[in-house]
Each structure stands twice: as structure tokens, then as C-alpha cells.
Amino acid sequence: MNDNVRLRRITVVAALAVAIVVPLFISNFYQFEASEIAVLAILVLSLVVITGYVGQISFCQYSFAAIGAFTVGSLVGGHHWSFWLALVVAVAFSSVVGILVGIPALRLSGLFLAILTVAVALFFDRFLLAAGTWDSFSGGLNPWRVGRPSFFGIGLDGPYAYYAFTLGAFAVMAWLVWNLRIGKTGRVLRAIRGSEIAASMIGIDVTLWKLAAFGLSAGLAGLAGGLLAAGVGGVSPPSFDFLHSIQIAALATVMGVESIASAAAGALALVAVPEILTHTPISADYFPLFVGGVLIVQLVFAPQGAVPKMVEDIKHLLARGRHGEPDATTDEISAKVTV
């Protein structure tokens, strides 16, 4: 096993141990916030797939989450469905909407794609979820109430129980996304990000894979939305405000949108920083300012993102400790391949 793999495994196990043990010793309120972190981590993970792997920018991940949340809300709160069945439908429905958004996005990239996703977000936020448009979905002026489900007979009513469940959900999703990343899927998606023309010239169906990535990303966001609904105990439109989508995209960028670890780090910052700010004279209202500030700092000093930068620095330190070989120069490469 090489050093990188060992280092990664140790980090993952240590992080999971901390994530399981530490919340046992905090108050119920913070346990609830911990479950929000785990759910938001799934939402940031959805950005890792679409932005990190395929390079497609999205400012409407909260809209996909909203589809998940309101599907669960209206089915459980309005039609008394089982939560689990509603969650499955929610994920499927958000995937379908993700693919539909993906179709016009196929021919767009960069700024124009960003504008399209902003338009989608505003359409949801200002129209679809507004009272009077589709009340049987959005709940109109009365927020849907969603009770905590039980998981194979284990009640998830307690804050720690729900936290443990959401942490497990994030861990499973992160594992699945990691498997995609190290397999054919990861290679194909990164190739498409590199050059769509070159990818199609070697037989890759760019359209199909991009739509699949949109569907997968939106499905993950929908899952996060459904879990958010059960966590809070209900759904109402303001929690899916457009600005949340911007914030989450900004934080994912700050942390480094290609890395799964940054999904966890981004979600942690998204909940912990406003919480810390409320205990200072500057209040959580200044959180967006904080996000903007660190975004500028990151873009200047660590354009690859904070988490990948940290990993690089650590690897560098370890390599120096062992007198690791410097990288090969161009001449050495030429010498290597010329017989």
C-alpha cells in the first residue's frame, strides 16, 4: 500500500471517529446543528460531482434540494406517505429536474451556464415556491410538517440518533462518489471537463455523461433536501432562498470543489461559522461578508482550494522529512522514453 493511500485511510478513520464521538458530549442543540452539517455535506457533495468533476458551475443546488424537501414535505405532510418512500420519490424527482436543467446547459459553459443556473434558482425561489403558485407542493403559507422517521425500528427522534443517521448517509454517499471518482466514471467526467471535442473523438458520449452527472448531482441535492426536511421537522420556502445556493457554491470553491473532504469542511464552515459569529458582537448577519472575504483570500493564495492546498502542504512536509526525490525535469522525461 503506498503512503498516500495509507495517509488517506488514517485521515478518514480519524475524522469519522471524531465525528462519532465528539457530538456525544455536546448539548442537544449542537447535536441538531451537527446533523445539519452532515446533511449540508451531502449538498456540497452534489457540487463536487457537477462542478468538481465535470467543471459545470451551478448556482441552483438549493433549488434541487428544495425539490427533495418539498416532495418529502407534501407527500409526508400532505398525503401521509411513509417518509422513506417519499424520500425515494424525492431523489428521483430531483434527478429528473436536474437532467431537464442539464439539457439547455449542454451547450453552455462558464458565465452563460452560471446565468442559466441563477435563472433556475430564481424561478424556484420567486415563482414556484411562492405562495399561490403551486400550494399543493410548496405548502403555500402553511409550512409542511414532517415527523422524524424510524430507521429499521430505531427511532430517530433523539438529536444524536438523527445525527448518527445523517452522518451515516453522508459517509455512504461520500463512499459512492469516491468510487465513481476512482473508476471509469471519474476519468470520463474529468476528460469531458478537459476537452469535450477530444472526449467525443475517443468514443465518449459527452451528452449522455453530462446529463448523468446533472441527474446524479441533483439527486444528491434532493436527498439532502429530504433529510433537511425531516431534521428540521418541516419545510418552508425561506430556507431555500437563492442566496443559500450562492453561499454554498462559494464555500465549496473556497474549500476546493474537487475534493470530497472539502464537502465535509464546507458544510462544517457553513454551520459553525454563523454559530460562532452569533456569540461575538458581529452577529451571524455578517456571514455572507465572511464568505466573500475568504473567497477572495482563497482565490489569491490557494486557487486550488483550501483542502487540496493543505493536503499538498502536508505531503510536501512528509516528503521532505524522507528526502523524497524532486519532480522529474523535462530532460529526464525525454531521456526516460528515448531508447
Added chain:
Amino acid sequence: MSLLEIHGVSVRFGGVRALSDVSFRVNRGEIFGLVGPNGAGKTTLFNAVTGVVRPTTGRITFDEHEIGHLKPHKRARLGIGRTFQNLQLFGAMTVLENLMLPVDAFARRGLVSDAFRLPMASFEERRANERARAMLHFLRLDGIDGLRANDLPVGIQRRVELARALCLRPKLLLLDEPASGLDARETAELAEALPMIRERFGTTMLLVDHDMALVMRVCDHITVLDFGEVISSGPPDVIRSDPRVIKAYLGEEVA
């Protein structure tokens, strides 16, 4: 029997005629040269064959299939491989990953088998890995599999791109100025490699290059384009002495 047939293909971009009524046939096993001054329409023709641009009129037949309506990836799967004038390697990925991708494109595995690490996924992963390594070995690129494509010198990048195209196991390989950016020694190596590739894989090749010495040396048949039209066609010896070709290249009246 011909592998690729171009029948009266024209491509127009707005008012510009990039290709007008171009016709030729590439026989199986042939190394076919396509030459002409800058702007003669060579790259446009490659784009028409690979599906990047749609011909305004005309038909393109490959391996007895009419391919004019097919999307680029379908044509690649039928067996049309390509290298680019301006290199199109996936720069942030390793050499090995670049070469595994054409094998991946054919593999029967997708999101689900990858996500759950189904046996099929690891089987296909091994197969792609082996095919990529075999091709690296064939083109004498062993030892650089783990390096990022962007970190390689241009000459090596060209060879890696050739290796990637061959990993598709193409019946027809389109080479768009494969010698550009190469030094004399590397060009000589390329001239040796092309017949070797044909011998090993039976690949038919359509070669565009400005290096006339290279084209004359490796090609069995040459077609000359000028201002989007075919002005001459034949074996290297005939082309060499064709007054129309000399005129197109030198731009003066030849007695």
C-alpha cells in the same frame, strides 16, 4: 476495397467555402497523404469526417456505412481515431489515464457498477489498464505512465496522443500535422512508427502534414487540396512533378 469514401463534400461557414465538392477514396491499409497550403481545408475535412462539422452537401461513407448523420462519438466507435494539430491531451490527467479512456468508452460499465464497485467494474478497469500499458510499451513510452500529460515535452505529448488514438483500435486513423513541433530526430522516429503501426494493427491512415519530406516518404497515395478543392491526386512520384501542385505551393506560373 475502399475504407473511406468522400463524395462531393462541401463545407461552408457563412459565406466562406472551406471545402468545395471534394471527392476521394482511401483504400484499406493505405497511408494516404492530404497536403495543401495553409487554409486549403485539410483540418475542415478532418472535422467533417469525425463529425465536428456537418458538410453542407456531399456524402461520407466509412466501412460501408453512411456516417454523415452520426454524432462524433458514434463515428469514433465505428473505428475512426484522430490526433489533433493543436494537441488535445487531457492535461491534468496522467498519461495512463489518457490512454485508458478510449478503452473506457467501450467498456460495459457505468455509474452504478462504478459506484458499488461491482465485479464488472474492476474487470474492465484491469482490461483498460493492460491495454493502455501495452500501447505505452509498443510506442516506447514505458516509465511515464504516472506523469501528468501537461508536464511532458511537446514531442512526447504527440506520441502519447498517437498512443491514445490507437487505444481506440481504430480502423482509420486521422493524423493532423503529427510532425508539427517535432525536431528532426523525432520526425524520423514518427516516419518509422507509422508503417510499424500499420503492420501491427492494420490501421489505415489519413495524414496531413506540412513536412513534405515526411509525407513523400510514408504515404502510398497523396491528394493535394488548394482553396478547398482537390487539385491533384496520385502516388508520391506523380505529385512531386505535377505542375499544378508546384504552382499552388510556390504561387507562380510554371512553364
